[in-house]
Structure formats: C-alpha cells, structure tokens
Amino acid sequence: MPNVLESVVANRRFRFGDNLRVQEINATGAIARETDWASSPDAAKNEIAFRFGVDPTTTLAVKYAFNDRNQLTLQIPLQPGVTTASAAWILPGKISIDDVTDVGYELLTVDGDLTGKKLVVRAKLDFPQGHATLRAKFPDGSESVITGAKPAANLSSAGNPAGGDLTRDLLAFNAFTRNTVDGAVENLHADVKFFGRWDLHENALVFVTHYDSTGTGKPQAYVALAGEIKGTNFGLVLDSNGAALQIYGRYNWNKNTLGWDLDVGYSKSAGIQAHVAADAKFAAANGALTLQGGATLKKGDQGLNLKLDLKVDYTTQGGHLVFKLQVDGSSYEVQLSGDFQIKNGYVKFTLSFASKNGQKIVQGTLDLGYFNTDSNLKLSLEAVLGPNGLTLKLDMEFRYYWGPNGPVAELP
Numbered sequence: 001m002p003n004v005l006e007s008v009v010a011n012r013r014f015r016f017g018d019n020l021r022v023q024e025i026n027a028t029g030a031i032a033r034e035t036d037w038a039s040s041p042d043a044a045k046n047e048i049a050f051r052f053g054v055d056p057t058t059t060l061a062v063k064y065a066f067n068d069r070n071q072l073t074l075q076i077p078l079q080p081g082v083t084t085a086s087a088a089w090i091l092p093g094k095i096s097i098d099d100v101t102d103v104g105y106e107l108l109t110v111d112g113d114l115t116g117k118k119l120v121v122r123a124k125l126d127f128p129q130g131h132a133t134l135r136a137k138f139p140d141g142s143e144s145v146i147t148g149a150k151p152a153a154n155l156s157s158a159g160n161p162a163g164g165d166l167t168r169d170l171l172a173f174n175a176f177t178r179n180t181v182d183g184a185v186e187n188l189h190a191d192v193k194f195f196g197r198w199d200l201h202e203n204a205l206v207f208v209t210h211y212d213s214t215g216t217g218k219p220q221a222y223v224a225l226a227g228e229i230k231g232t233n234f235g236l237v238l239d240s241n242g243a244a245l246q247i248y249g250r251y252n253w254n255k256n257t258l259g260w261d262l263d264v265g266y267s268k269s270a271g272i273q274a275h276v277a278a279d280a281k282f283a284a285a286n287g288a289l290t291l292q293g294g295a296t297l298k299k300g301d302q303g304l305n306l307k308l309d310l311k312v313d314y315t316t317q318g319g320h321l322v323f324k325l326q327v328d329g330s331s332y333e334v335q336l337s338g339d340f341q342i343k344n345g346y347v348k349f350t351l352s353f354a355s356k357n358g359q360k361i362v363q364g365t366l367d368l369g370y371f372n373t374d375s376n377l378k379l380s381l382e383a384v385l386g387p388n389g390l391t392l393k394l395d396m397e398f399r400y401y402w403g404p405n406g407p408v409a410e411l412p
Contacts, residue, residue: 003110005074005089009060010081018091018107020117022050039119043101045139046122048074064121065144066136069178070095070190072105072121091119092179095146095190100125100209100221103136108188112181126224130240131155134173134192146190149174152243155225157265159248160195165268167195171207171223194223197267198247200299205229205238205264229306231274231295236264236306262297273298274308 003018006025013025022037033052040047046064051057063075065088072093076086094114096104103121106114123136131154133145148154160170173192178185196209201219210221227240235249250263263269275296295308 003089003091005076005086007060007076007082007086008084009058009076016048016089019109019115020107024052039121041120043122061140063140063142064123064136064138065142066146068147070146070175071177071179072103072119074119092177092181093119094177094188095175095192097125097173097190097192098195100194100223108179108181110181112179112186127155127240128224128226130226131243131245132241134175146173146175146192149176152241153245155243155245157245157247159266163195163267166197166208166211168267169197169207169265170195196222197270198264199270200272200297200302200304203302203304205236205297205304229297229304231306231308271299274306 005016007014007016015023015025016037017023020036020038021034023034024032026032035050035052037048037050040049040059046062047059048062049057049059060076060082061079063077065073065075067073067090072091072095073088074091075088076082078085091105092108092112094106094108096106096118098104101122101124103123103125104118105121106116106118109115121136121138123138126135126137127133128135130152132148132150132152134148136144136146138144154174156172156174158170158172160168163169171194173190175190175192176187177190178187180186194207194209196207199206199208199219199222201208201222204224206219207223207225208219208221209223210219212218212220225238225240225245227238227243227245230237230239234246236247238245238247248265262272262274264272275298292309293307295306297304297306
C-alpha cells in the first residue's frame with residue numbers, strides 16, 4: 001500500500017500517494033475517482049498539479065524540506081481553498097542533482113526499489129557554511145539542508161572527460177538518503193554532480209554551470225562556496241572549517257604583469273591572475289625556498305584575497321634543464337622566470353612579485369651559494385598540501401659553467 005497524505009481542498013477530500021496517484025474520496029469514504037499528480041513545470045515556484053478527466057487542472061502550492069535522513073518532505077500549506085495545512089509528508093526516495101536551480105527526487109516502492117517517477121523541487125543550491133551540508137533555498141523563502149555523508153569533507157573537484165571547454169570540471173557532493181525498508185534502514189547514495197567551470201563572480205570564487213546567453217560572459221547559474229582560498233604549488237585549496245577542497249590549477253609567471261597567470265580547474269581559462277602582495281616573504285634556508293604571504297586573485301575589476309604558500313627545495317647536482325611536474329599521470333606546469341646574477345663565484349636567482357604603476361616594488365633573491373667549478377643547479381618544487389598525502393614535484397635545472405669571460409648561468 002502506498003504511503004499517503006490526505007488534504008481537503010475547496011471542501012473536496014483528496015488522498016495523495018507516493019506512487020504519484022491521487023484519489024478523490026466521497027462522503028462515505030469510498031474512492032470516487034483517481035488520476036495522476038506531479039510536480040508543476042513552473043520554474044519560479046513549487047507546486048503540484050492534477051486533473052480529473054475534463055475538469056480544470058487543480059494546482060496547489062507545496063512546501064518542501066529535507067529531514068535529518070535527507071528524505072524529502074512535502075506539506076500542503078494554507079492557501080485559497082485550503083483552510084487546514086497538512087502534516088509534513090515524508091517521501092522515501094533518492095536525491096539527484098545536476099544543476100544549481102533544482103533538485104530531482106526519485107520515489108521508491110514499498111519494497112525499496114526505484115520507481116522511475118521523480119518530483120522536481122525548485123531551489124537555489126549553495127554551500128554557505130562549508131562542505132558538511134548543501135543548502136537548498138526555496139522560492140517561498142524557506143531553507144533546508146542536505147547533510148553530507150561525512151562530518152566535514154564531502155565536496156570533491158575533478159575533471160569531466162565528456163565536457164566541452166566550459167564544462168570540463170566536475171564538482172561532486174557526497175550524501176545519502178536513509179530510507180526504512182521492511183524495518184531496516186537502507187542508505188541510498190545521492191547523485192549530486194555539478195558540471196561547469198571555476199570563475200570569479202562578485203569578488204568570490206564560484207563554480208559556474210551556466211553563463212548569460214546574451215554574450216556578456218556573466219555567470220547566470222553558479223554554486224557559491226564559503227571558505228578561505230589558499231594558493232599552493234598545485235592550484236587552489238578552499239579551506240572551510242578544516243575541510244580542504246583541492247582545485248586543480250596551473251601557474252605561469254608573467255614578467256609583463258609581474259603576477260601569476262592562473263588557470264583554475266580543467267576548463268578553458270577564465271583569465272584569472274594572482275598578484276602577490278608587497279609583504280609576501282620570499283626566503284631561502286637549509287635547502288628550501290618558500291614564498292608565503294597574501295595575494296589577490298584578479299579578473300578585470302574583480303578581486304579576491306587569498307593566502308599563498310609555495311615551497312621549493314633546491315640542491316646542486318648535475319643534469320640538464322628540466323621543467324616537469326607529474327600528478328596522476330597528467331602534466332602540470334609551473335614556469336618561473338627571473339634574473340641570474342653571478343658575482344665572484346656567487347650565484348643568485350631573483351624574482352619580482354608585484355608592481356605598482358608599472359614599477360617593480362618587491363623582489364625576492366635566492367642565494368644559491370658559491371661555486372668555482374662547472375656545475376649544474378637544480379630546483380625542485382613540491383606540494384605544500386595534497387589530497388591523501390599526494391606530493392607533486394617540479395624539477396628545474398640550469399647549467400652553470402665557466403665561460404671565456406667568467407662564470408655563466410644558462411637556461412636553454
């Protein structure tokens with residue numbers, strides 16, 4: 001027998017079943033007639049609708065929420081024709097999301113099987129308080145949350161092999177609905193996947209699923225995420241309440257802008273740059289080079305502050321120039337450029353990290369040491385933070401030798 005909800009509308013008694021059938025009940029309690037009910041196609045509000053034969057369609061506003069088991073609940077609130085609000089009706093089912101503007105919810109049979117019948121719930125989705133919960137903001141102004149499977153880290157960022165230039169990134173959320181079937185609780189994995197690309201919008205890093213079709217390039221639908229942005233050797237990390245979301249990226253040092261050109265994610269570049277603040281520290285000691293401090297992500301007139309933490313370990317050993325970084329079998333590029341200074345056998349490598357009115361205002365110098373014979377110097381870049389302890393490494397070598405006019409440091 002299906003799970004049911006009863007409501008009186010315009011002095012008519014209706015019985016709704018979670019098999020998406022609705023019955024009109026007469027004064028004796030018998031079934032007078034029966035038809036299908038469904039979520040309304042109106043994208044601006046949450047309603048259900050049904051029609052008996054040639055009668056006009058009956059449309060009812062409904063109030064949705066998610067309970068502590070991530071099950072969808074439905075209530076018929078007070079409205080014209082409804083003088084008594086219904087109870088909150090718990091609907092066993094499965095969450096399915098692939099956009100930021102609605103939630104699909106597939107219903108179950110009494111035996112716990114998926115029916116193929118789905119309700120569409122209108123809601124704006126975001127992550128305002130970290131990765132533990134996904135918030136649904138409904139058109140009536142109410143809010144509810146879908147709780148993640150883990151206490152903290154439920155978000156993951158990856159590539160979407162099937163996507164085009166603007167949809168090559170995937171943002172996934174890990175959650176379950178917990179339905180009771182034959183007296184036992186069964187966890188049904190939610191399918192929550194957003195496809196799009198990373199971009200800056202309103203001075204924040206967002207995951208955009210749709211852009212304005214008029215050609216303005218403005219995000220039209222996007223996922224907002226709360227947290228502190230940190231720049232590391234291998235991209236960006238969004239840190240929220242101790243949960244770290246790793247976002248793949250590529251840095252290229254730009255001598256013209258004195259900043260880092262930054263590709264965020266796997267999609268076509270959004271033209272984001274990272275400019276290091278004037279108070280950033282660039283120091284070398286005990287074979288390690290570090291760059292730490294504040295920075296700003298820039299795109300046009302937009303800006304987002306972040307913390308930058310890069311680490312370079314260096315040694316002196318033979319070899320040729322190598323620019324190479326491997327992560328999970330794919331290439332990751334980091335390009336450094338600067339000035340090599342050789343004086344009395346001492347070698348220094350200098351980088352400029354910021355500009356003001358086109359002028360260099362910050363320089364960091366790495367003292368590589370004293371050499372009096374032909375040698376090769378090597379820089380290796382390792383990840384500061386990586387998922388599951390993953391370490392990324394960049395080997396950079398340049399040739400140092402004694403030429404006709406003295407020592408020379410050479411890059412091919």
